[in-house]
Amino acid sequence: MTEDPSIHERYRKLKDSAAARVEALYHQPVIRVGTATCGIAAGALPLKEAFTRVIQEKEIEARVIDVGCMGHCYAEPLAIISKPGFPALCYGYLDDELAARLVEDFLMHDDPCYEFALVALETNDVFPTFSDFPRGVYEKKIVLEHCGFIDPEDIDHYIARGGYGALAEMLAEEPAKVLEMVKESHLRGRGGAGFPAGLKWEAALKTGGHEKYVICNADEGDPGAFMDRSILESCPHQVIEGMLLCAYAIGAEKGYLYIRAEYPLAVERVRRALEQAREKGLLGKAILGSSFNCELEIFQGSGAFVCGEATALVRSMEGKMGLPATRPPRLAQSGYRGQPTVLNNVKTFAYVPPIINRGVDWFKSIGTDENPGTAVFSLVGKVGHTGLVEVPMGTTLRELICDVGEGVANEKAFKAAQIGGPSGGCLPEAALDIPIDFDSLQEAGAIMGSGGLVVLDEDDCMVAIARYFLEFTQQESCGKCTFCRLGTKHMLDILTAITEGRGEPDHLKILEELAEDIQAGSLCNLGATAPNPVLTTLRYFREEYETHINEKRCPALMCKELIVYYIEPQKCSKLCSVCVGSCPTEAVYTRDDGLKAIDQEKCVKCDNCLRTCPPDYNAVIKLSPPELLAEKEGKGS
Numbered sequence: 001m002t003e004d005p006s007i008h009e010r011y012r013k014l015k016d017s018a019a020a021r022v023e024a025l026y027h028q029p030v031i032r033v034g035t036a037t038c039g040i041a042a043g044a045l046p047l048k049e050a051f052t053r054v055i056q057e058k059e060i061e062a063r064v065i066d067v068g069c070m071g072h073c074y075a076e077p078l079a080i081i082s083k084p085g086f087p088a089l090c091y092g093y094l095d096d097e098l099a100a101r102l103v104e105d106f107l108m109h110d111d112p113c114y115e116f117a118l119v120a121l122e123t124n125d126v127f128p129t130f131s132d133f134p135r136g137v138y139e140k141k142i143v144l145e146h147c148g149f150i151d152p153e154d155i156d157h158y159i160a161r162g163g164y165g166a167l168a169e170m171l172a173e174e175p176a177k178v179l180e181m182v183k184e185s186h187l188r189g190r191g192g193a194g195f196p197a198g199l200k201w202e203a204a205l206k207t208g209g210h211e212k213y214v215i216c217n218a219d220e221g222d223p224g225a226f227m228d229r230s231i232l233e234s235c236p237h238q239v240i241e242g243m244l245l246c247a248y249a250i251g252a253e254k255g256y257l258y259i260r261a262e263y264p265l266a267v268e269r270v271r272r273a274l275e276q277a278r279e280k281g282l283l284g285k286a287i288l289g290s291s292f293n294c295e296l297e298i299f300q301g302s303g304a305f306v307c308g309e310a311t312a313l314v315r316s317m318e319g320k321m322g323l324p325a326t327r328p329p330r331l332a333q334s335g336y337r338g339q340p341t342v343l344n345n346v347k348t349f350a351y352v353p354p355i356i357n358r359g360v361d362w363f364k365s366i367g368t369d370e371n372p373g374t375a376v377f378s379l380v381g382k383v384g385h386t387g388l389v390e391v392p393m394g395t396t397l398r399e400l401i402c403d404v405g406e407g408v409a410n411e412k413a414f415k416a417a418q419i420g421g422p423s424g425g426c427l428p429e430a431a432l433d434i435p436i437d438f439d440s441l442q443e444a445g446a447i448m449g450s451g452g453l454v455v456l457d458e459d460d461c462m463v464a465i466a467r468y469f470l471e472f473t474q475q476e477s478c479g480k481c482t483f484c485r486l487g488t489k490h491m492l493d494i495l496t497a498i499t500e501g502r503g504e505p506d507h508l509k510i511l512e513e514l515a516e517d518i519q520a521g522s523l524c525n526l527g528a529t530a531p532n533p534v535l536t537t538l539r540y541f542r543e544e545y546e547t548h549i550n551e552k553r554c555p556a557l558m559c560k561e562l563i564v565y566y567i568e569p570q571k572c573s574k575l576c577s578v579c580v581g582s583c584p585t586e587a588v589y590t591r592d593d594g595l596k597a598i599d600q601e602k603c604v605k606c607d608n609c610l611r612t613c614p615p616d617y618n619a620v621i622k623l624s625p626p627e628l629l630a631e632k633e634g635k636g637s
Contacts, residue, residue: 006289011168014280018156029062029107032080034148036069036233037265038226038388042076043095050096051079054103062107068234070148073387075118080149081106089117135389135404140366142374143350144390147234152269155276158237164282166356167241170248171290178249179205182352184360186372191217191345192420192449193525194371194438200342203332205250207340214247214255214296215336215343217313221260221305222421223472224380225452228346230388231376232259232266235350236273240296242349244287245356246342247294254295256336258313261300270298305476309524310343312478323480324524345450347376367393371437375448381418381455384409391436398432401455412457416541420449422469423529425536426462445536447529461558462541463548466533467495473530484527487518491534500561503549508538553624560605562624567596567609571619579609579620 033039033048051064070078075092081102082088089112091102098116105111141147150157158164170178183198204212216239220228232239243255259267274296277283285293299317307313307322314336316322335341351373355363364372371393377400380386384406391400397417401407408414416426425446427434434440438448456465474488491514494507515531522528538545547555554562567579567588574594582588587602588609596619598609613620 007168007172010281010288011165015159015162015165018159021156022160025063026082027084029060029081029083031062031064032067032082032149033064034068034070034076034078035066036230037263038069038073038230039076039078040265042073044077046096047077047079047094047099050099051103054100055107058103058108060103060107062103065151066153067149068147068152069230069388071144071388071390072118072385074385078118078148081112083107086110086112089114090119091116092118135385138391138395138399138404139389140374140392141390142354142366143231143238143347143376144234144388145354146238147231147388150235152234152236153272155237155273155280158235159280162357163237163353164241166353167244167248167282168288170245170356171288171292175249175251178245178356181356181360182249185355185363186370187348187351187355187363188371188373188438189344190347190351190376190450192447194448197344197348200332200344201246201250203330204252204340204342207333209339211254211337211339212247212250212252213336213339213341214243214250214252215314215317215341216243216255216257216346216349217308217310217343218257218259218263218266218346219301219308219313220263220346220450221303221308221476222450222452223469224378224454225421225450226378227376227388227451229263229266230378231346231350232257232263232270236266236270237277238350238353239346240270240273240277240283242352243296244283244294245352246344246349248292250340250342252342253293256297256299256317258299258301258307258317260303262303267298267300274298304478305473306478306524306526309526312524313343314341321478323478324526326523347451368435368437370439375436375451377451377453379405379453379455381453382409382412382457382460383407383455393437394435396433396435397427400436400453401432405455408455408457410457412459414455415458415460416456416462416465418454418456418465418469418533419452420447420532421452422472423447423526423532424449424452425532426456426465426540427536428540431540445532445539447532459556459558461499461554461556462537462544463495464499464554464556464558466537467492467499469533470495470530473526477527477530481521481523481527483518483521484523484530487514487521488527488530490514491518491531495534498545498548499554499559501548501552501559503545505549507549508542508545512538557622557624563605563622564600564625565598565603565605565607565609566621566623567598568619568621569595571617572596573617573619576614576617578612578614582608582612584608 031051035044055062077094078092080090105113187197188194218228301307304322307316309324311325312322331341331343367373374390374392376390379389389404414429418426434444470492474492477484479485497503515535518531519528557563572595579588585602585604587599591597610620
């Protein structure tokens with residue numbers, strides 16, 4: 001494509017207009033409320049209403065706007081208050097009462113209430129950053145750069161920060177320039193496999209076909225994972241711009257965002273973003289006055305985990321059963337409707353605009369030689385600060401969990417990190433200094449996956465954890481492969497037997513043999529990686545399996561069939577009956593002497609009695625049957 005000066009001129013006008021509009025907004029106090037799904041679940045919508053109501057009652061000139069996920073999900077609901085003459089301040093753990101106080105004290109009387117602020121934010125323009133947070137030393141935001149700061153339903157916020165500038169720049173160049181930069185950046189796909197994005201795009205470009213397609217895989221289904229959803233809810237335009245750049249590079253005029261229907265907010269915000277992009281001439285015919293035409297639309301997935309696999313996803317879009325297909329041919333050669341198709345993850349497309357804007361060398365200076373860039377994780381589980389984080393590749397698990405996530409919660413001991421989703425692996429404390437990258441994690445028996453990271457503590461049973469994740473993948477198996485369909489079921493039956501005290505010594509060998517067969521015989525990666533949680537827990541926590549089998553005991557006291565609840569008579573108070581009232585099955589009763597006891601046949605091990613027993617007594621204890629027997633014998637009971 002020959003250079004068209006009008007492309008730059010059209011974009012300059014768009015950006016100037018957007019910047020002027022957004023800057024005018026911030027000449028008055030502005031309250032950004034984090035209303036991604038995480039914030040909404042914590043009460044962000046009532047908080048937003050409270051801010052709005054008080055502002056109207058006090059007749060203050062101020063605006064309340066929606067933003068996406070700020071990453072600090074542990075402190076939701078969150079809000080950032082910007083007021084001329086003051087640094088932008090982020091407040092967490094908010095409620096209606098505190099919202100009213102902030103409006104009156106800060107907006108009306110210039111008292112920022114620093115005692116309630118999480119942090120004062122660095123502000124270079126109207127948009128602040130989170131660099132002043134302690135964890136900012138470890139984070140490097142590329143994909144999440146705009147998340148939590150811009151209104152995801154107002155395209156001008158994105159354009160004012162340079163959004164769609166990469167597209168405008170490349171439309172004045174030949175399409176080969178985009179492909180060249182993506183290849184040189186060594187960007188690896190962030191959907192889990194880590195395949196070089198540039199090679200995939202090049203294969204689609206070189207394959208003949210009357211049509212080509214670009215598909216964004218947002219069918220995120222891992223338990224505890226919310227990276228892709230949060231990005232689409234917080235900054236959908238960055239993903240859209242990345243898809244347009246890919247389409248331009250390979251000669252595609254049609255693309256789809258495959259979003260699971262369980263993400264209604266993401267669907268709504270992406271749909272709005274597409275509408276606004278069309279209105280601005282950034283989508284559809286003659287984009288920015290060029291000869292490039294491209295239309296994007298949403299395809300809502302029905303929530304089958306297997307449809308996260310590329311070929312199954314494409315088949316479901318074609319109205320077929322969402323089953324994996326044999327490869328070759330790859331999708332780049334024969335994908336959607338038999339045409340060359342590039343399918344990448346949400347995060348992969350989101351990296352492309354920053355690479356174009358800041359250059360290949362800038363991107364390669366972050367991370368490691370073989371794994372440039374950053375890794376985005378949803379940090380969940382028994383960790384002090386749960387949330388959405390982005391760190392350079394090569395950051396260690398210890399830095400991510402202990403420094404960014406503030407370590408294990410409730411002063412418990414760290415036990416394991418389950419990384420890579422249900423098909424990932426469980427890594428022990430000895431592996432915390434492993435650098436986070438595709439290759440190092442694979443050597444340790446885990447995978448990067450799409451970015452799920454669950455922190456486990458001393459109260460977690462690794463056998464039960466392995467069973468939990470295997471149960472998920474087994475239930476989500478499409479059933480096409482015998483190894484996956486029956487092999488994972490057999491493994492699940494064995495794990496169930498072990499957690500219920502029916503394990504046998506030869507079960508561990510059978511598990512390992514089954515795992516090898518499933519890995520070798522499964523058609524897609526869902527089946528091939530399903531045994532990973534079992535293999536890694538056998539590798540790093542084998543003694544827990546042996547204790548379950550040989551002693552019929554769960555060291556973590558997590559497996560219900562291997563624990564009992566017992567009330568110590570010496571600690572029980574005759575005046576207290578809290579445990580009796582908390583028991584849903586009337587298993588707790590009052591003895592003739594007025595003390596409490598538990599009928600083991602009625603007990604469903606719900607943990608209510610243990611949690612409600614007053615700390616002054618601590619009369620309820622949880623033990624394994626062998627420990628209970630020793631306890632009673634030691635006291636002559």
